[in-house]
Amino acid sequence: MEKTYYNAEDLKKFADIGDYQKEMADKFFDWYGEVFNDGALSGKEKGLIALAVAHVVQCPYCIDAYTTDCLRNGYSEQQMMEAVHVGAAIKGGAILAHSVQMMNKVKNLTL
Amino acid sequence: MVSDTDSQLKALDEITRISKQVPYFMDKLALSGINNFNPVGLEIFQVNFGKLCNQACKHCHVNAGPSHTEIMDRRTMEYCLEAVNKHNIPVVDITGGAPEMNPNFRWFVKECRKLDKRVIVRCNLTIFFSGDEYNDLPVFFAENRVEVVASLPFYSADRTDRVRGKGVFDASVRGLQMLNANGYGRNGTGLVLNLVYNPSGAFLSAPQKQLEEEFKRELYKGYGIVFNNLYTMTNMPVSRFLDYLMRSDNYVAYIENLVNAFNPVAAMGAMCLNMISVNWDGYLYDCDFNQMLDLKVSQNRNNHISNFDAEFILNRNVKVSQHCYGCTAGAGSSCGGSTA
Ligand code: SF4
Ligand code: SF4
Numbered sequence: 196m197e198k199t200y201y202n203a204e205d206l207k208k209f210a211d212i213g214d215y216q217k218e219m220a221d222k223f224f225d226w227y228g229e230v231f232n233d234g235a236l237s238g239k240e241k242g243l244i245a246l247a248v249a250h251v252v253q254c255p256y257c258i259d260a261y262t263t264d265c266l267r268n269g270y271s272e273q274q275m276m277e278a279v280h281v282g283a284a285i286k287g288g289a290i291l292a293h294s295v296q297m298m299n300k301v302k303n304l305t306l
Numbered sequence: 307m308v309s310d311t312d313s314q315l316k317a318l319d320e321i322t323r324i325s326k327q328v329p330y331f332m333d334k335l336a337l338s339g340i341n342n343f344n345p346v347g348l349e350i351f352q353v354n355f356g357k358l359c360n361q362a363c364k365h366c367h368v369n370a371g372p373s374h375t376e377i378m379d380r381r382t383m384e385y386c387l388e389a390v391n392k393h394n395i396p397v398v399d400i401t402g403g404a405p406e407m408n409p410n411f412r413w414f415v416k417e418c419r420k421l422d423k424r425v426i427v428r429c430n431l432t433i434f435f436s437g438d439e440y441n442d443l444p445v446f447f448a449e450n451r452v453e454v455v456a457s458l459p460f461y462s463a464d465r466t467d468r469v470r471g472k473g474v475f476d477a478s479v480r481g482l483q484m485l486n487a488n489g490y491g492r493n494g495t496g497l498v499l500n501l502v503y504n505p506s507g508a509f510l511s512a513p514q515k516q517l518e519e520e521f522k523r524e525l526y527k528g529y530g531i532v533f534n535n536l537y538t539m540t541n542m543p544v545s546r547f548l549d550y551l552m553r554s555d556n557y558v559a560y561i562e563n564l565v566n567a568f569n570p571v572a573a574m575g576a577m578c579l580n581m582i583s584v585n586w587d588g589y590l591y592d593c594d595f596n597q598m599l600d601l602k603v604s605q606n607r608n609n610h611i612s613n614f615d616a617e618f619i620l621n622r623n624v625k626v627s628q629h630c631y632g633c634t635a636g637a638g639s640s641c642g643g644s645t646a
Binding site for chain 2: 207239263266267268269271
């Protein structure tokens with residue numbers, strides 16, 4: 196059977212999302228392009244942020260795309276890994292911070 | 307290994323069948339409204355002194371290395387001098403290998419300068435330290451007002467050494483400092499020092515301006531080095547780099563990226579439209595890359611420097627294949643950096 200989950204070739208079909216809803220797709224791609232333009236942050240910095248976020252949302256397509264982008268922009272492997280750690284720290288921290296909710300509930304339910 | 311020219315050309319041809327996204331280069335030009343990809347002038351005379359080099363870099367499109375014996379002889383150099391003189395070609399661009407290792411290198415440079423040519427030497431920097439006879443090259447360059455184009459893969463040691471070999475970054479830094487000490491890259495001296503950057507893998511370069519600013523900042527901060535311009539060059543899918551692309555399964559995606567980044571303005575600035583490239587054995591090519599693919603300007607006798615015919619050269623059809631997408635991607639790529 197054809198590979199159906201996470202096929203690298205599928206990234207090339209991303210623009211096809213417009214086939215089912217063109218207007219929204221056009222707006223999305225325009226906005227996406229705008230987001231990554233140089234602004235108060237440079238496009239280069241935004242690429243590194245995107246790499247960290249891609250890991251947090253665990254999107255293999257974005258990981259490939261922004262790894263390439265970061266290499267192209269001259270980030271070192273160490274810088275890229277540190278960015279991923281930032282993502283992991285926030286994600287891990289968010290999980291642990293939620294444990295306060297668990298502790299609150301435990302305290303509320305127990306004698 | 308796809309180092310022989312036939313298998314390289316075959317691979318470049320087959321890509322149009324493997325990927326729907328890769329049309330023949332000529333078809334792509336036509337689709338973009340470019341129906342004439344012919345020379346517009348002859349300003350640059352590029353001479354490749356041969357495959358002898360003190361290094362053996364991973365991305366080298368020349369497949370150069372220390373054991374090669376194919377180098378240009380003095381008779382061929384004399385033909386080159388005759389051609390540039392007779393046809394008033396203003397720029398002589400000397401490359402290799404490490405051209406400085408050719409025993410007639412200094413003589414040739416001086417002869418070109420006597421003819422008042424602008425002389426560019428593509429220098430790998432580590433050559434200064436690969437034998438006593440090369441230590442004074444920065445002085446020789448300065449005395450003859452040679453324009454130096456030095457290749458440096460990156461401004462950090464790890465990435466440079468990975469491409470060029472261990473210790474190359476440190477030696478390159480020392481080489482650049484020697485050039486600076488002789489006035490290169492410094493305001494008011496007129497001694498030009500440009501750097502060349504190639505991406506260290508299967509990806510395209512960041513914009514030239516952005517990288518130039520970073521190289522200037524980092525090299526000055528870390529080592530007090532100054533230089534004039536940074537030229538970004540795309541890794542061309544020929545020879546050693548093509549082999550790497552195929553082995554690492556990056557070939558199709560890399561060419562597709564080049565095609566997707568096709569820029570007609572960059573195409574119109576392609577260096578072959580304004581230069582001729584002479585191989586170590588005197589044969590004539592549109593560019594250094596066509597040398598590696600053995601795509602001579604013609605199959606007739608006017609394909610050799612001993613029969614140089616400027617009229618024919620100016621009216622020739624450039625020999626293209628899918629490697630040409632490397633020159634036309636994004637802001638373009640040439641021996642003088644971006645073209646668009
Ligand atoms: S220094 Fe230049 S010519 Fe020599 S092997 Fe490296 S890339 Fe090739
Ligand atoms: S590879 Fe050579 S022939 Fe092809 S576009 Fe570039 S300079 Fe011209």
